[in-house]
Amino acid sequence: MDEVSVLNYMYDQPRALKSAFDQREIFITPFIELFAKNNIKKVLFFGSGTSYNAAIIAAHYFKQIVGIDAVGYYPTVFKNYEKADWTNTLKKEEILFVGISQSGTSISTIDVMKKAKNDGYQTIVLTENLESEITNHTDKVAHLLCGKELTPPETRGYTATMLTLYIWAVEIAYFKNIYSETNYKQAISEIDDFVKNFDIVIKESSDWYERNKITIVNSDRIYVMGYGVDFGSVLEGMLKIGEMLRIPTIGYEIEEYSHGPTMAITNRQTLFMIGSDEIEWERCLQFREVFKKYTNRVHLITCKETQIDDRDIQFTIHPNKYLCPIMYTIPFQFVAAKGAKDIGIDTNINPFVEPLAHLEE
Structure with a gap:
């Protein structure tokens, strides 16, 4: 490099x-x-x-x-x-x-x-x-x-x-x-x-971010939702955006988001939904349509076949559901890193300097 x-x-x-x-x-x-x-x-x-x-x-x-x-x-x-x-x-x-x-x-x-x-x-x-x-x-x-x-x-x-x-x-x-x-x-x-074929994942994630960056970096709050094997991907997406883009970001198991947090939805909030190949897939699509009534900043991240628009990313490669968490992480990396660069945050610098979590190398 x-x-x-x-x-x-x-x-x-x-x-x-x-x-x-x-x-x-x-x-x-x-x-x-x-x-x-x-x-x-x-x-x-x-x-x-x-x-x-x-x-x-x-x-x-x-x-x-x-x-x-x-x-x-x-x-x-x-x-x-x-x-x-x-x-x-x-x-x-x-x-x-x-x-x-x-x-x-x-x-x-x-x-x-x-x-x-x-x-x-x-x-x-x-x-x-x-x-x-x-x-x-x-x-x-x-x-x-x-x-x-x-x-x-x-x-x-x-x-x-x-x-x-x-x-x-x-x-x-x-x-x-x-x-x-x-x-x-x-x-x-x-x-x-x-x-x-991972270079395809990188390109498609970068292109998706460029299509949607204006609304994403101007969000009041970001929610990341997922289920099944990709609940860990929810946590990683929340972490990456929080530590680099530094917009308040919250992660939820998709069903749990509807138990209260939905009362806070506004049209300046961005919702990312990971559409995994699990039993909750149809429920995910149902939630997606309902959430769009409250904000047009709803983004589906998936490789499954369904109706999409420019807000969504539908990967053209189709790995099994256990490999997908590696792929579904990449859009969040672009939101975090490119988003930070676009609003002037230097991700090479950690502004929190107290050594609480790690031994000094």
């Missing part, structure tokens, strides 16, 4: 995802080894910020694809109020703690992983920085193949994390004979096609 910027990291994502996929054995091997040596019955995913959003989707992957109990947690909430097995029926070696920290310096994630290892649980961290503090407190380290991002907001790191977590789920499903040889080869082929 010619210069350090969030936008350049975003445009680099097609290359980075293909590279990570091509080198996937690097992060697959340590993860498979834990399942091979231990009868893992529960997986706990931990992360803060972008890593938490990925953890929520990872838990969904492991429940729906692998059929194993899985939960995504904020590390501090878990440390203070939860425990690994409230039923007291699982052995410690049957529970896997997975820390996600691109920088490896997240204080809360380091703390929970350190305690888990000391308490005798199985532990692994997914991190880009193999020399970071968190690597000293886990049994295994998996390399997050995204390359270092030198800007405060993480974009390329998030999509690389999501690709890694999905590949982990596919590999474990195959290892446990949940996926047949045919299912496994089909899944790998789908991932291959997806990363090879």
Whole structure:
């Protein structure tokens, strides 16, 4: 890349995802080894910020694809109020703690992983920085193949994390004979096609933002809605817009948005709706038509077939619903990063300088 910027990291994502996929054995091997040596019955995913959003989707992957109990947690909430097995029926070696920290310096994630290892649980961290503090407190380290991002907001790191977590789920499903040889080869082929065509996702997201930028950056408030596997995408969209564009942004599970927050709708609010290939799809379309009665700033983000207009983005590639969260994140990155640039915010600078969340590198 010619210069350090969030936008350049975003445009680099097609290359980075293909590279990570091509080198996937690097992060697959340590993860498979834990399942091979231990009868893992529960997986706990931990992360803060972008890593938490990925953890929520990872838990969904492991429940729906692998059929194993899985939960995504904020590390501090878990440390203070939860425990690994409230039923007291699982052995410690049957529970896997997975820390996600691109920088490896997240204080809360380091703390929970350190305690888990000391308490005798199985532990692994997914991190880009193999020399970071968190690597000293886990049994295994998996390399997050995204390359270092030198800007405060993480974009390329998030999509690389999501690709890694999905590949982990596919590999474990195959290892446990949940996926047949045919299912496994089909899944790998789908991932291959997806990363090879990710430049289309970047272009279509950029074009969509340019069509709608005037109203988006002049919103009083932004809502992000989704459901199913893409609830984590809702959280990531909310985070990215909040940290870069810095317009008040709130995320909701789509049905829950209708239980009160709809009373606040005005025509200066922007609503983003992620249309996932889940059971709620028809309900999503129903909500969309109703919301348009109150604001014309309603944007559907999907790859499913339906009637659209210039406010919507209907991707021309059609990955499976578990890969879609990687794709559906990109429009929010453009809203956040390009929107910030358009209104004069320098996303290379973090205006909040107190080191509360991370160890100093």
